[in-house]
Amino acid sequence: SRERIAVLRRMYPAGTTVQLLSMEDTQAPPPGTLGEVQGVDDAGQILVRWETGSSLSLIPGVDFFRIVQKGGKG
DSSP: OHHHHHHHHHHSOTTOEEEEEEOOOTTOOOTTOEEEEEEEOTTSOEEEEETTSOOOOBOBTTBEEEEEEOOSOO
16 A cells, blocks of 8 residues: 555665575575565555675565665654
């Protein structure tokens, strides 16, 4: 829903650092990899640029990750 997307965008502003805990994807970076949030798309996926150089999105509720440092304004 539009409200859910707005909440995700507040929770994961661009510049937020996240750490991957687990992801069910053959292209996934290894657990423990850090990444920088680029934004949240209209489908509710968190767009991440990983320190490995890949830019695979996180899917809340499917992938497991944690915020290391909040980014953005405020």
